[in-house]
Amino acid sequence: MPALAQPRPPIGQCPSCGTISTLHPLTGRCRLCRRRDRARRRWEAGDTRDTRRAEAVYGGQQLFLDGMEHKLALAMKGSRHRSRLRPTQPRSTTPPRPGPIRPLPYRQLVLFDATRELVRDGRYVELPPPPVSRLAEALEAAAIEYGPRHGWTDSLIGTARRGLRVLLALQDTPGAPIRASEAAVLSQLSRRALTVTPVLAVLASVGMLDDDRVPAIVPWFNQCASGLPHRMARELTEWFTAMREGSSRAPRLHVRTDRTVRNHLTVALPFLKTWAAAGHDSLREITKDQVYAAAARARRPGQRKDIISAFRSIFRLLKARGLVFANPTTGLRGATIRGQTPLPLTVDELVTALDPAEPTRAALAALLIFHGIRPRQLRSLHLLDHRDGRLHVDGLVILLAPAVLQRLTTYLDFRCRRWPATANPHLFINVRTASRTSQATYVWVNKTLGIPASRFREDRILDEIHASGGDVRRAAELFGLTIPPLMRYLATLNHRGLGG
Helix, strand or coil: CCCCCCCCCCEEECCCCCCEEECCCCCCCCHHHHHHHHHHHHHHCCCCCCCCHHHCCCCCCCCCCCCHHHHHHHHCCCCCCCCCCCCCCCCCCCCCCCCCCCCCCCCCCCCCCCCCCCEECCEECCCCCCCCHHHHHHHHHHHHHHHHHCCCCHHHHHHHHHHHHHHHHCCCCCCCCEEHHHHHHHHHHHHHCCCHHHHHHHHHHCCCEECCCCCCHHHHHHHHHCCCCHHHHHHHHHHHHHHHHCECCCCCECCCCHHHHHHHHHHHHHHHHHHHHCCCCCHHHCCHHHHHHHHHCCCCHHHHHHHHHHHHHHHHHHHHCCCCCCCCCCCCCCCCCCCCCCCCCCHHHHHHHCCCCCHHHHHHHHHHHHHCCCHHHHHHCEHHHEECCEEEECCEEEECCHHHHHHHHHHHHHHHHHCCCCCCCECCCCCCHHHCCCCCCHHHHHHHHCCCHHHHHHHHHHHHHHHCCCCHHHHHHHHCCCHHHHHHHHCCCCCCCCCC
16 A cells, blocks of 8 residues: 555444444444534534534434535534634533633652553544643633734644643643643644644743753764764763853853754764774874874865864864863864856746746746845845835845846735735745744755755856956945855856856
8 A cells, every 4th residue: 555545444334323334443433423423412512503403313314415515514604614613611602712821830740751642543542621621711712812813724723722622631730831742742643633833832822831842963963972982972972062052161162053063973973983993982092193084085175174174173172171182183274175167057947937927936036046145045034125126135225126026026916815814024935934933944945946046146146247247346245245255256257158
Protein backbone atom coordinates (compact mmCIF):
# COMPACT_ATOMS: atom_id res chain seq x y z
CA MET A 1 0.00 0.00 0.00
CA PRO A 2 1.46 3.44 -0.85
CA ALA A 3 2.46 5.59 2.10
CA LEU A 4 -0.21 8.22 1.35
CA ALA A 5 -3.05 5.81 0.63
CA GLN A 6 -5.93 5.83 3.10
CA PRO A 7 -7.09 2.38 4.26
CA ARG A 8 -10.66 1.46 3.43
CA PRO A 9 -13.14 1.30 6.32
CA PRO A 10 -13.76 -2.24 7.56
CA ILE A 11 -16.98 -4.08 6.73
CA GLY A 12 -18.68 -6.07 9.45
CA GLN A 13 -21.71 -6.42 11.70
CA CYS A 14 -22.77 -3.28 13.53
CA PRO A 15 -23.02 -4.00 17.30
CA SER A 16 -25.96 -1.58 17.59
CA CYS A 17 -28.35 -2.58 14.81
CA GLY A 18 -26.80 -5.88 13.69
CA THR A 19 -26.65 -5.01 9.99
CA ILE A 20 -23.67 -5.83 7.79
CA SER A 21 -22.29 -2.48 6.69
CA THR A 22 -19.21 -0.29 6.55
CA LEU A 23 -18.08 0.41 10.11
CA HIS A 24 -16.35 3.50 11.44
CA PRO A 25 -12.70 2.63 12.23
CA LEU A 26 -12.86 4.24 15.70
CA THR A 27 -16.41 3.67 17.00
CA GLY A 28 -17.01 0.36 15.21
CA ARG A 29 -20.62 1.34 14.30
CA CYS A 30 -22.37 1.92 11.02
CA ARG A 31 -23.05 5.41 9.76
CA LEU A 32 -26.77 5.49 10.49
CA CYS A 33 -26.24 4.40 14.11
CA ARG A 34 -23.54 6.99 14.61
CA ARG A 35 -25.76 9.77 13.27
CA ARG A 36 -28.70 8.63 15.38
CA ASP A 37 -26.56 8.64 18.54
CA ARG A 38 -25.11 12.03 17.70
CA ALA A 39 -28.52 13.62 17.12
CA ARG A 40 -29.85 12.02 20.32
CA ARG A 41 -26.97 13.45 22.36
CA ARG A 42 -27.55 16.90 20.89
CA TRP A 43 -31.23 16.80 21.69
CA GLU A 44 -30.68 15.53 25.22
CA ALA A 45 -28.07 18.28 25.78
CA GLY A 46 -30.69 20.92 24.96
CA ASP A 47 -29.50 21.92 21.47
CA THR A 48 -32.72 23.32 19.99
CA ARG A 49 -31.06 24.70 16.87
CA ASP A 50 -30.77 21.27 15.24
CA THR A 51 -34.17 20.61 13.66
CA ARG A 52 -32.97 17.25 12.29
CA ARG A 53 -33.94 15.53 15.54
CA ALA A 54 -36.38 13.36 13.57
CA GLU A 55 -33.45 11.06 12.79
CA ALA A 56 -33.05 10.30 16.51
CA VAL A 57 -36.10 8.05 16.58
CA TYR A 58 -35.75 5.51 19.38
CA GLY A 59 -35.71 2.01 18.02
CA GLY A 60 -35.36 3.11 14.40
CA GLN A 61 -33.23 5.03 11.93
CA GLN A 62 -33.85 7.97 9.63
CA LEU A 63 -32.69 7.36 6.05
CA PHE A 64 -31.26 10.11 3.84
CA LEU A 65 -30.91 10.35 0.09
CA ASP A 66 -27.38 10.87 -1.13
CA GLY A 67 -26.42 14.56 -1.07
CA MET A 68 -29.73 15.78 0.37
CA GLU A 69 -28.55 16.06 3.96
CA HIS A 70 -25.76 18.50 3.06
CA LYS A 71 -28.18 20.71 1.13
CA LEU A 72 -30.61 20.59 4.05
CA ALA A 73 -27.85 21.64 6.47
CA LEU A 74 -26.94 24.64 4.31
CA ALA A 75 -30.56 25.75 4.23
CA MET A 76 -31.05 25.45 7.99
CA LYS A 77 -31.16 28.62 10.02
CA GLY A 78 -28.19 29.09 12.30
CA SER A 79 -26.18 26.18 10.89
CA ARG A 80 -23.29 28.25 9.60
CA HIS A 81 -20.27 29.02 11.76
CA ARG A 82 -21.49 26.38 14.18
CA SER A 83 -17.90 25.32 14.89
CA ARG A 84 -17.14 28.71 16.40
CA LEU A 85 -20.20 28.70 18.66
CA ARG A 86 -19.97 25.08 19.74
CA PRO A 87 -21.10 24.87 23.38
CA THR A 88 -18.39 24.59 25.99
CA GLN A 89 -20.51 22.83 28.62
CA PRO A 90 -22.31 19.58 27.78
CA ARG A 91 -25.75 21.12 28.38
CA SER A 92 -25.03 24.67 27.24
CA THR A 93 -25.98 26.25 23.92
CA THR A 94 -24.20 29.58 24.56
CA PRO A 95 -20.74 30.41 23.23
CA PRO A 96 -17.85 30.44 25.73
CA ARG A 97 -17.67 33.61 27.80
CA PRO A 98 -14.41 35.47 28.47
CA GLY A 99 -13.13 35.29 32.00
CA PRO A 100 -10.05 35.91 34.10
CA ILE A 101 -7.11 33.58 33.47
CA ARG A 102 -4.78 33.30 36.46
CA PRO A 103 -2.12 30.59 36.17
CA LEU A 104 -1.30 28.83 39.41
CA PRO A 105 2.11 29.76 40.88
CA TYR A 106 2.82 26.16 41.91
CA ARG A 107 2.89 22.74 40.27
CA GLN A 108 2.03 19.39 41.82
CA LEU A 109 4.95 16.97 41.61
CA VAL A 110 4.42 13.44 40.30
CA LEU A 111 6.23 10.25 41.20
CA PHE A 112 7.12 9.50 37.58
CA ASP A 113 6.33 10.92 34.17
CA ALA A 114 3.79 8.68 32.47
CA THR A 115 3.58 8.49 28.69
CA ARG A 116 0.32 9.95 27.44
CA GLU A 117 -1.49 7.69 24.97
CA LEU A 118 -4.42 9.28 23.20
CA VAL A 119 -4.77 6.50 20.63
CA ARG A 120 -4.85 2.90 21.79
CA ASP A 121 -5.46 -0.12 19.54
CA GLY A 122 -6.48 2.18 16.71
CA ARG A 123 -9.15 3.93 18.80
CA TYR A 124 -9.14 7.33 20.42
CA VAL A 125 -9.00 7.24 24.20
CA GLU A 126 -12.02 8.88 25.81
CA LEU A 127 -10.81 11.78 27.94
CA PRO A 128 -12.60 13.29 30.94
CA PRO A 129 -13.82 16.88 30.77
CA PRO A 130 -11.41 19.60 31.93
CA PRO A 131 -11.39 19.74 35.74
CA VAL A 132 -11.62 23.54 35.80
CA SER A 133 -14.55 24.35 33.53
CA ARG A 134 -14.24 28.12 33.93
CA LEU A 135 -10.64 28.03 32.82
CA ALA A 136 -11.55 25.93 29.79
CA GLU A 137 -14.31 28.36 28.87
CA ALA A 138 -12.00 31.36 29.27
CA LEU A 139 -9.29 29.77 27.13
CA GLU A 140 -11.78 28.89 24.40
CA ALA A 141 -13.04 32.47 24.46
CA ALA A 142 -9.44 33.65 24.16
CA ALA A 143 -8.99 31.41 21.10
CA ILE A 144 -12.14 32.85 19.51
CA GLU A 145 -10.84 36.37 20.16
CA TYR A 146 -7.26 35.63 19.08
CA GLY A 147 -8.09 33.79 15.86
CA PRO A 148 -9.84 36.51 13.82
CA ARG A 149 -7.14 39.05 14.75
CA HIS A 150 -4.55 36.78 13.12
CA GLY A 151 -6.58 35.72 10.10
CA TRP A 152 -7.47 32.23 11.32
CA THR A 153 -10.24 30.29 9.64
CA ASP A 154 -13.12 28.80 11.58
CA SER A 155 -11.61 25.33 11.24
CA LEU A 156 -8.29 26.51 12.68
CA ILE A 157 -10.08 28.18 15.60
CA GLY A 158 -11.97 24.94 16.23
CA THR A 159 -8.68 23.03 16.12
CA ALA A 160 -7.19 25.31 18.77
CA ARG A 161 -10.25 24.96 21.00
CA ARG A 162 -10.22 21.18 20.84
CA GLY A 163 -6.50 21.09 21.51
CA LEU A 164 -6.91 23.33 24.57
CA ARG A 165 -9.56 21.05 26.05
CA VAL A 166 -7.38 17.99 25.49
CA LEU A 167 -4.40 19.57 27.25
CA LEU A 168 -6.52 20.79 30.16
CA ALA A 169 -7.93 17.29 30.62
CA LEU A 170 -4.40 15.84 30.83
CA GLN A 171 -2.98 18.30 33.36
CA ASP A 172 -1.49 16.89 36.56
CA THR A 173 -1.99 20.29 38.22
CA PRO A 174 -5.24 21.83 36.95
CA GLY A 175 -4.79 25.56 36.35
CA ALA A 176 -0.98 25.52 36.12
CA PRO A 177 0.79 26.83 33.00
CA ILE A 178 0.97 24.24 30.25
CA ARG A 179 4.43 23.20 29.16
CA ALA A 180 5.22 23.28 25.47
CA SER A 181 6.63 19.77 25.76
CA GLU A 182 3.27 18.57 27.10
CA ALA A 183 1.48 20.05 24.09
CA ALA A 184 3.47 17.75 21.81
CA VAL A 185 1.01 14.98 22.73
CA LEU A 186 -1.45 16.56 20.29
CA SER A 187 0.61 15.17 17.41
CA GLN A 188 -0.99 11.79 18.18
CA LEU A 189 -4.31 13.26 17.06
CA SER A 190 -3.11 14.34 13.63
CA ARG A 191 -5.97 12.43 12.00
CA ARG A 192 -8.33 14.79 13.79
CA ALA A 193 -6.37 17.76 12.43
CA LEU A 194 -5.10 18.79 15.87
CA THR A 195 -1.84 20.73 15.53
CA VAL A 196 0.38 22.19 18.20
CA THR A 197 1.23 25.61 16.76
CA PRO A 198 -2.18 27.37 17.12
CA VAL A 199 -2.65 25.97 20.62
CA LEU A 200 0.73 27.29 21.75
CA ALA A 201 -0.04 30.68 20.22
CA VAL A 202 -3.28 31.02 22.22
CA LEU A 203 -1.61 29.86 25.46
CA ALA A 204 1.25 32.33 25.00
CA SER A 205 -1.17 35.21 24.38
CA VAL A 206 -2.83 34.71 27.80
CA GLY A 207 0.28 33.80 29.80
CA MET A 208 -0.58 30.11 30.18
CA LEU A 209 2.46 28.77 28.30
CA ASP A 210 5.59 27.45 29.99
CA ASP A 211 7.93 27.34 27.01
CA ASP A 212 10.39 24.58 27.87
CA ARG A 213 11.22 23.69 24.28
CA VAL A 214 14.85 22.81 23.70
CA PRO A 215 16.48 24.20 20.54
CA ALA A 216 17.06 21.49 17.95
CA ILE A 217 20.80 22.08 17.98
CA VAL A 218 21.16 21.00 21.63
CA PRO A 219 20.05 17.34 21.23
CA TRP A 220 21.95 17.20 17.95
CA PHE A 221 25.14 18.33 19.68
CA ASN A 222 24.62 15.88 22.55
CA GLN A 223 24.23 13.06 20.08
CA CYS A 224 27.40 14.05 18.23
CA ALA A 225 29.43 14.52 21.43
CA SER A 226 28.34 11.15 22.80
CA GLY A 227 30.63 9.41 20.33
CA LEU A 228 33.73 11.31 21.51
CA PRO A 229 35.97 10.58 24.51
CA HIS A 230 34.76 12.06 27.78
CA ARG A 231 37.47 14.72 28.11
CA MET A 232 37.21 15.78 24.48
CA ALA A 233 33.42 16.00 24.74
CA ARG A 234 33.70 18.11 27.90
CA GLU A 235 36.09 20.53 26.19
CA LEU A 236 33.85 20.78 23.16
CA THR A 237 30.85 21.41 25.42
CA GLU A 238 32.69 24.35 27.00
CA TRP A 239 33.10 25.91 23.57
CA PHE A 240 29.51 25.07 22.55
CA THR A 241 28.05 26.76 25.65
CA ALA A 242 30.18 29.89 25.24
CA MET A 243 29.21 30.24 21.58
CA ARG A 244 25.47 29.94 22.22
CA GLU A 245 25.27 31.94 25.47
CA GLY A 246 28.15 34.38 25.03
CA SER A 247 30.96 35.01 27.48
CA SER A 248 31.88 38.02 29.61
CA ARG A 249 35.31 36.66 30.52
CA ALA A 250 38.29 36.12 28.27
CA PRO A 251 37.90 35.59 25.48
CA ARG A 252 34.76 37.71 25.44
CA LEU A 253 32.22 36.49 22.97
CA HIS A 254 28.95 37.74 21.62
CA VAL A 255 26.14 35.25 21.28
CA ARG A 256 26.50 33.41 18.00
CA THR A 257 23.57 32.11 16.02
CA ASP A 258 22.79 28.40 16.03
CA ARG A 259 23.49 28.36 12.32
CA THR A 260 27.08 29.54 12.89
CA VAL A 261 27.66 26.99 15.66
CA ARG A 262 26.23 24.19 13.53
CA ASN A 263 28.43 25.13 10.57
CA HIS A 264 31.60 25.05 12.71
CA LEU A 265 30.64 21.71 14.26
CA THR A 266 29.73 20.14 10.93
CA VAL A 267 33.19 20.98 9.61
CA ALA A 268 35.15 19.96 12.72
CA LEU A 269 33.34 16.78 13.82
CA PRO A 270 34.75 14.43 11.14
CA PHE A 271 38.33 15.33 12.15
CA LEU A 272 37.53 15.11 15.86
CA LYS A 273 36.18 11.59 15.39
CA THR A 274 39.27 10.66 13.37
CA TRP A 275 41.57 11.90 16.14
CA ALA A 276 39.50 10.08 18.76
CA ALA A 277 39.76 6.84 16.76
CA ALA A 278 43.53 7.33 16.63
CA GLY A 279 43.70 7.24 20.44
CA HIS A 280 43.50 10.92 21.40
CA ASP A 281 41.36 11.49 24.51
CA SER A 282 41.66 15.28 24.73
CA LEU A 283 42.12 18.25 22.45
CA ARG A 284 45.30 19.02 24.43
CA GLU A 285 47.02 16.28 22.48
CA ILE A 286 46.28 17.81 19.07
CA THR A 287 49.34 19.37 17.43
CA LYS A 288 49.76 21.97 14.74
CA ASP A 289 50.79 19.31 12.23
CA GLN A 290 47.49 17.50 12.70
CA VAL A 291 45.52 20.70 12.11
CA TYR A 292 47.66 21.39 9.03
CA ALA A 293 46.94 17.89 7.78
CA ALA A 294 43.20 18.39 8.31
CA ALA A 295 43.27 21.67 6.36
CA ALA A 296 45.31 20.03 3.58
CA ARG A 297 42.51 17.53 2.98
CA ALA A 298 40.24 20.31 1.74
CA ARG A 299 39.23 19.89 -1.88
CA ARG A 300 38.70 23.58 -2.56
CA PRO A 301 39.88 26.88 -1.05
CA GLY A 302 36.52 27.62 0.54
CA GLN A 303 36.50 24.32 2.38
CA ARG A 304 40.03 24.93 3.65
CA LYS A 305 38.99 28.30 5.02
CA ASP A 306 35.98 26.77 6.79
CA ILE A 307 38.17 24.12 8.46
CA ILE A 308 40.66 26.67 9.72
CA SER A 309 37.90 29.01 10.97
CA ALA A 310 36.18 26.20 12.87
CA PHE A 311 39.35 24.99 14.66
CA ARG A 312 40.52 28.54 15.32
CA SER A 313 37.22 29.30 17.06
CA ILE A 314 37.46 26.13 19.19
CA PHE A 315 41.12 26.28 20.20
CA ARG A 316 41.15 30.03 20.82
CA LEU A 317 38.50 29.69 23.53
CA LEU A 318 40.01 26.54 25.04
CA LYS A 319 43.45 28.18 25.23
CA ALA A 320 42.03 31.24 26.99
CA ARG A 321 40.18 29.00 29.47
CA GLY A 322 43.32 26.98 30.19
CA LEU A 323 41.89 23.74 28.83
CA VAL A 324 44.67 23.30 26.23
CA PHE A 325 48.37 24.15 26.52
CA ALA A 326 48.76 25.79 23.12
CA ASN A 327 46.66 26.95 20.24
CA PRO A 328 47.65 24.81 17.21
CA THR A 329 45.94 27.20 14.78
CA THR A 330 48.33 30.08 15.57
CA GLY A 331 49.99 31.23 12.36
CA LEU A 332 47.71 29.10 10.19
CA ARG A 333 46.16 31.09 7.39
CA GLY A 334 43.42 30.15 5.07
CA ALA A 335 43.66 30.20 1.33
CA THR A 336 42.72 33.30 -0.61
CA ILE A 337 39.28 32.69 -2.08
CA ARG A 338 38.49 34.10 -5.47
CA GLY A 339 34.82 34.47 -6.12
CA GLN A 340 33.26 32.68 -9.03
CA THR A 341 32.69 34.65 -12.20
CA PRO A 342 29.07 35.87 -12.12
CA LEU A 343 27.04 34.76 -15.12
CA PRO A 344 24.02 36.60 -16.51
CA LEU A 345 20.59 35.03 -16.69
CA THR A 346 18.97 34.37 -20.03
CA VAL A 347 16.17 36.52 -21.39
CA ASP A 348 13.75 33.60 -21.21
CA GLU A 349 14.46 33.10 -17.50
CA LEU A 350 13.82 36.79 -16.78
CA VAL A 351 10.61 36.89 -18.83
CA THR A 352 9.29 33.75 -17.16
CA ALA A 353 9.99 35.12 -13.68
CA LEU A 354 8.18 38.41 -14.49
CA ASP A 355 5.08 36.69 -15.86
CA PRO A 356 2.10 38.45 -14.20
CA ALA A 357 0.09 35.21 -14.24
CA GLU A 358 1.77 34.36 -10.92
CA PRO A 359 1.58 37.58 -8.85
CA THR A 360 3.85 36.44 -6.00
CA ARG A 361 6.69 35.30 -8.22
CA ALA A 362 6.37 38.35 -10.45
CA ALA A 363 6.60 40.76 -7.50
CA LEU A 364 9.59 38.98 -5.99
CA ALA A 365 11.41 38.83 -9.31
CA ALA A 366 10.66 42.47 -10.16
CA LEU A 367 12.28 43.75 -6.98
CA LEU A 368 15.35 41.60 -7.65
CA ILE A 369 15.67 42.23 -11.39
CA PHE A 370 15.04 45.96 -11.44
CA HIS A 371 16.49 47.05 -8.09
CA GLY A 372 18.73 44.17 -6.99
CA ILE A 373 17.72 44.16 -3.33
CA ARG A 374 19.13 41.47 -1.07
CA PRO A 375 17.22 38.19 -0.61
CA ARG A 376 17.10 38.71 3.17
CA GLN A 377 15.50 42.11 2.57
CA LEU A 378 12.75 40.45 0.56
CA ARG A 379 11.86 38.30 3.56
CA SER A 380 11.92 41.14 6.09
CA LEU A 381 9.97 43.72 4.06
CA HIS A 382 6.85 45.03 5.79
CA LEU A 383 3.72 46.42 4.22
CA LEU A 384 4.54 49.93 5.47
CA ASP A 385 7.94 49.80 3.77
CA HIS A 386 6.16 50.26 0.43
CA ARG A 387 4.53 53.68 0.25
CA ASP A 388 4.29 56.63 -2.15
CA GLY A 389 5.84 54.63 -4.95
CA ARG A 390 9.02 54.09 -2.96
CA LEU A 391 10.56 51.24 -1.02
CA HIS A 392 12.12 52.02 2.36
CA VAL A 393 14.61 49.33 3.29
CA ASP A 394 17.63 49.44 5.60
CA GLY A 395 17.79 53.22 5.61
CA LEU A 396 17.62 53.48 1.81
CA VAL A 397 14.75 54.96 -0.19
CA ILE A 398 14.35 53.25 -3.57
CA LEU A 399 12.20 54.87 -6.25
CA LEU A 400 10.35 51.93 -7.75
CA ALA A 401 10.18 51.43 -11.51
CA PRO A 402 6.74 51.47 -13.17
CA ALA A 403 6.97 47.76 -14.00
CA VAL A 404 7.73 46.99 -10.34
CA LEU A 405 4.84 49.15 -9.13
CA GLN A 406 2.46 47.37 -11.47
CA ARG A 407 3.47 43.92 -10.26
CA LEU A 408 3.47 44.95 -6.60
CA THR A 409 -0.05 46.34 -6.99
CA THR A 410 -1.20 43.08 -8.58
CA TYR A 411 0.39 41.07 -5.79
CA LEU A 412 -1.16 43.23 -3.05
CA ASP A 413 -4.59 42.73 -4.62
CA PHE A 414 -3.98 38.98 -4.67
CA ARG A 415 -2.73 39.07 -1.07
CA CYS A 416 -5.82 40.95 0.09
CA ARG A 417 -8.20 38.53 -1.65
CA ARG A 418 -6.35 35.40 -0.52
CA TRP A 419 -5.78 36.41 3.13
CA PRO A 420 -8.11 39.32 3.89
CA ALA A 421 -7.87 39.00 7.69
CA THR A 422 -4.19 38.13 8.13
CA ALA A 423 -2.30 39.96 10.86
CA ASN A 424 1.15 39.26 9.41
CA PRO A 425 2.86 42.63 8.84
CA HIS A 426 5.34 41.29 6.26
CA LEU A 427 4.88 42.12 2.61
CA PHE A 428 5.40 38.59 1.29
CA ILE A 429 3.48 35.82 3.04
CA ASN A 430 2.37 32.31 2.17
CA VAL A 431 -0.06 29.69 3.43
CA ARG A 432 2.07 28.93 6.49
CA THR A 433 2.90 32.48 7.57
CA ALA A 434 -0.55 33.95 6.87
CA SER A 435 -1.82 32.73 10.25
CA ARG A 436 1.37 33.84 12.04
CA THR A 437 3.50 36.97 12.27
CA SER A 438 6.82 35.44 11.18
CA GLN A 439 8.58 36.08 7.89
CA ALA A 440 8.88 33.66 5.01
CA THR A 441 11.90 31.39 4.67
CA TYR A 442 14.70 31.40 2.11
CA VAL A 443 13.47 28.03 0.86
CA TRP A 444 10.05 29.45 0.04
CA VAL A 445 11.52 32.48 -1.76
CA ASN A 446 13.83 30.36 -3.92
CA LYS A 447 11.14 27.77 -4.60
CA THR A 448 8.65 30.44 -5.64
CA LEU A 449 11.16 32.06 -7.99
CA GLY A 450 12.35 28.75 -9.43
CA ILE A 451 15.91 30.14 -9.40
CA PRO A 452 17.97 31.15 -6.33
CA ALA A 453 17.25 34.78 -5.50
CA SER A 454 20.97 35.55 -5.35
CA ARG A 455 21.23 34.79 -9.09
CA PHE A 456 18.81 37.62 -9.90
CA ARG A 457 20.79 40.05 -7.76
CA GLU A 458 24.07 39.01 -9.39
CA ASP A 459 22.51 39.53 -12.82
CA ARG A 460 21.40 43.04 -11.86
CA ILE A 461 24.81 44.03 -10.48
CA LEU A 462 26.54 42.58 -13.54
CA ASP A 463 24.25 44.57 -15.83
CA GLU A 464 24.97 47.79 -13.91
CA ILE A 465 28.74 47.27 -14.11
CA HIS A 466 28.60 46.83 -17.88
CA ALA A 467 26.14 49.70 -18.39
CA SER A 468 28.30 52.15 -16.42
CA GLY A 469 31.56 51.05 -18.00
CA GLY A 470 32.98 49.64 -14.77
CA ASP A 471 32.01 52.45 -12.36
CA VAL A 472 32.35 50.44 -9.15
CA ARG A 473 31.79 53.48 -6.94
CA ARG A 474 28.37 54.01 -8.46
CA ALA A 475 27.51 50.31 -8.11
CA ALA A 476 28.70 50.28 -4.51
CA GLU A 477 26.36 53.15 -3.58
CA LEU A 478 23.48 51.69 -5.59
CA PHE A 479 23.59 48.18 -4.13
CA GLY A 480 25.03 48.89 -0.67
CA LEU A 481 28.33 47.06 -1.26
CA THR A 482 31.98 47.80 -0.67
CA ILE A 483 34.60 47.88 -3.40
CA PRO A 484 36.26 44.42 -2.89
CA PRO A 485 33.10 42.34 -3.54
CA LEU A 486 32.58 44.24 -6.80
CA MET A 487 35.98 43.36 -8.23
CA ARG A 488 34.77 39.98 -9.52
CA TYR A 489 32.05 41.81 -11.45
CA LEU A 490 34.58 44.29 -12.78
CA ALA A 491 36.73 41.43 -14.06
CA THR A 492 33.96 40.46 -16.50
CA LEU A 493 34.27 43.66 -18.54
CA ASN A 494 36.84 42.12 -20.88
CA HIS A 495 35.41 38.61 -20.63
CA ARG A 496 34.42 37.14 -23.98
CA GLY A 497 30.67 36.73 -24.18
CA LEU A 498 29.95 39.00 -21.19
CA GLY A 499 30.78 42.33 -22.73
CA GLY A 500 28.14 45.05 -22.62
